[in-house]
Amino acid sequence: MMQRIDTEVAIIGGGIVGGSAALFLRRQGVPVVLLEAALCGAKASGVNYGGVRRQGRGLEQMPLTRRAHELWGQLPDLIGIDGEYVRSGHLKLACSEADLALLEAYRDRTRGFGMNLEILGRGELARRFGWLGRDVAGGSFCPEDGHANPRLVSPAFARAAAALGADVREGVRVTSAEHDGAGFIVRAGDALEVRSRFLLNCAGAWAGRFAEGFGEAVPETSIHPLMMVTEPLPVFMDVSLGVQGGGIYARQVARGNCVIGGGRGVSTDPDYARPGRAGLGALMANAAKLLPVLRGAQVIRFWTGVEGNMPDHNPVLGPSATTPGLFHAFGLSGAGFQIGPAVGEVLSELVVRGRSSIPVDAFRIERYAAAAHGAAARPESVREQTLESP
Incomplete structure (x- = not known):
């Protein structure tokens, strides 16, 4: 039998963006249902390099990344853990x-x-x-840039939202999302139907499918960054490293392990990727050239993931151009971990106030969806639900 739920805001995707959006909405008393196909924070949000940097972002992202920097400084108050976040430089x-x-x-x-x-x-x-x-x-x-542990930080946003009353459902793959003229209908097969007044498309590398369903096809592609981690070594590096033009990046955690990224994994399935032998030798050679101390160190794990990427390397963020009440936030590859909390806050402001305190016009979907015409007036102000003290 299909379960049916009515809510104010439905969110597709439980990565750091969807989780933080749910958290900021609940902090304002807004009812939320978050649907995640796997485990919250288990996709790109949880398998990325862990860099928390502003340096290297484009000028149009500067206000967003600056606000994110402020939010990262409040991490324990937001999600209840420090997430191994350090401002290492x-x-x-x-x-x-x-x-x-x-x-x-x-x-x-x-x-x-x-x-x-x-x-x-x-x-x-x-x-x-x-x-x-x-x-x-x-x-x-x-x-003041730094790094953190994405496997700890990313799922913690959805957990914090759940602790404030968000209905967070993992292992729920959304199969359809539509607007019937009165509101959104989001279905997960024949098991669940969620009806909402607002819908947030935070589905990462899978978000383009949902955008296309609302007449907003965009050229989102998937990339598969290749990562590795060494055995614990004596601590020698106290900063996070990158290289102009890309190629390799590295950091060392307090336990001594060096986390290193560079190159690409391989994928034959849109939902999965694997390291692939071809890139491993080049990654290790480049790492040893940049950091000679790594010569002879044992690599204990390689991994990759599936990240959504846009041609201009900027996210799609903001209101739909076809459907009132729909907001997109995807294609954040290379920036999503650091700016994710600020993107979630922006989404909550767009829902509650109809505008954000940070300019996001540069990221609107219209820059790709040429066929989209101006959206109709947005729904009336969101109804708020007062949070009770525990």
């Missing part, structure tokens, strides 16, 4: 003088956003970070 390396010039230009363009970027030459790098390989020309250091 993020060092972005330049392998040539041309790359170093790009880092200097980026510093100049992003002044005023509180990153306090410091350009370091070859000599200063050698003095402060003597464990680096020699093939670097300089770098850009952001002192």
Whole structure:
């Protein structure tokens, strides 16, 4: 027999975006049902590198990433754990003088956003970070960026939302989502039907399917970042590393393990990916070149995941252009872990107030969905439900 639920807001996807949206909505007393096909935080949100950096984001993302930085500073109050979050600093390396010039230009363009970027030459790098390989020309250091454990942080947002009364359902794969003129109808096969006044499409690499169902086809693709982690080593690195132009990134956790990413996994199924032998040797060789101390270290695990990605490397975030009450938040690959909490807060503001305190027009779906025409007026203000003290 099909179970039927009525609610104010339905959310498809229980990653860090959907979970944080549910949390911020519940903090305002809004009834929420969150549907996750697997386990909350188990897809891209939980298997990413764990970088919590603002450095390297595009200018249009600066207000969003700045707000996210503030929220990360409140993490224990938000989700009840520290998630192994540390503001270690993020060092972005330049392998040539041309790359170093790009880092200097980026510093100049992003002044005023509180990153306090410091350009370091070859000599200063050698003095402060003597464990680096020699093939670097300089770098850009952001002192308050850092990293965290995505396997702890990402599911904790949905758990915190559930603790405030959100109806969080895991292992529930949404098979259809539509609007019947009065509200949204979201179904999971013949087992569950959720009716809501608002719908948040936070389905990650699978979100494009739902957008297309509302007449908003977008060129979302899946990518599969390749990761590895070493055995515990003596602690030598106290910053998170990246390289201008990409290629490799690395951090060391308090237990001594080095988490390293670079290259791509492989996939023959839209729902799954695996490391694949072809990229493993290159990743290990690049890691040892950048960090000579890793030579001879044992790698204890390789993994990858399925992440949604947009051609312009910016997320789709904001209201639907075809359907009032529908809001999208997907395609955050490469940025989702850090900006996820701010994206969730933006979604809650769009639902409750009809506008967000952070500008998100640059991320609207219309930039891809050329056939979409202006949406009708949004539904009347959300009804609020008072939270009782425990």
